[in-house]
Every structure is written in C-alpha cells, then in structure tokens.
Amino acid sequence: MSETVFPPFRVTPAAILQLEALGGTVRIDVEPGGCCGDTYVFTLETGGPRDVVYGCPGAELVVSDSAAALLPSATLDYSARIKPPRFRVIGNPNTPNRCPCNRSFGTQWPGKRQEDCRSRCVMPWDAPEP
Template identity: 35%
Template sequence: MAESTAGEVALTEQAAKRIVALLSSESPGSVFRVSVEGGGCSGFQYQFAIDKAPAPDDAVVERDGARVAIDPASLNFLTGAKIDFVDDLMGQSFRVDNPNAVSSCGCGTSFSL
C-alpha cells in the first residue's frame, strides 16, 4: 500500500503499525503528535508525543488506522518528510527522513536548516 500523506508528510507502513500499537491503550480519538522545536545538538529537534485529540489547525496524516497530528509551524519544517519506525542494532525509534534538513546529528533526532 502506498504511503499516506498530508501536506506532503509521509508515514511508512512500519511507522503506522507502531503508532497503532501505541495508541491501542489510549483513549479513543487519541493521536500521535510529531512536532519540531528549537534545541537539540543541531538547532532543531523532533518531538514525539501522544495527545487526546488533534488541535483544530493540525494537519493529520492517516495510514492503516494510525493518526499523526502535526501543528502548522512544525509542518513548515516537515514538508516532504517521511516518518518511519526502525528496529535495528541501535534500538527501536521513530526516524524522520527530512529533505529540508541540511545536516542532522548522529542520533537522528535533531537537524539544522
């Protein structure tokens, strides 16, 4: 199945499966939130959280039952990005492949423009 997009942000099948598992123990209507904040070792950092519901102005990416909310300011940084979930020797984590990032830190959770 093709990746689902909202505002050109894509969610992979692996990320959707993990988000569905995380939200299964949350209240109905809950969403997985991805945001961009100042900080981190490269200038900006990705934040992941669970919210009870999306805000009225959020973009919502949906795929295979997973719902991801992105606020308008963060969406500006994430246009064209792909959100994935990986399970490798370094551990399990969500990763963002962001074409807007000029560089990112070794851990992959912060980036610069």
C-alpha cells in the same frame, strides 16, 4: 462523512504499525533542542486547534504548524532495531543540516558526543515512571 487527508510525506509500514500499537494517534512537533538547534518531538496527544491531522491506514498523525512546514517530501519511520527504539524523520530535503541520528536539525552537526544530543533519548511513552 469526513475525508481522509494523507500527509505530504511518506510514512513507512513500520511507522504505521507502531502508530497502531500506540493506539492510532501520535503528534509531531518541533522545539528548540538537540545538538543541531531544533528537534522533532513525538507525543501521544490529540493536538490543538492549529494542528493538521493526517490519516494513514489504521492511524492518524497530528502535526503542528511548525512540523508541517518541514515535513513535505520527508519520510517518517520507526525502528525497533536502533537503541532506543524510536520514530525518526529520515531523508528530509527541507533540513539539510542535521544530526546523524535524525532527531536534531537546523545548524551544522557539531560532531560526536555532544551534551545536547538526543540520540539516546527514549520516546516519552517508553520513559520510566518517576
């Protein structure tokens, strides 16, 4: 019998519903990119040996080491009302410099209409097939 480990960050009911709709598992990682230097990446992977697995009702989150270091006290949300619909990390006290779209963080936001802005990027599972 394994014990459920809850994440050190809040997961909104909307995010849990979306996790369930996607099959119950989403991986959160961080990679270089976006208008502020780094960006959150969400995939439908089960993860690797260095990832941390957190449970929440009806779902689990697989979190990379780099994301796990940034997420404590943040909130993982999903919004279908924004375009495109997406997961987002909001209210993260660990990333004070971030883009208003909450997808990029690290350095001071350079302003609107940046070429590297990820605010219009769809979730990878919503992208059209090539």
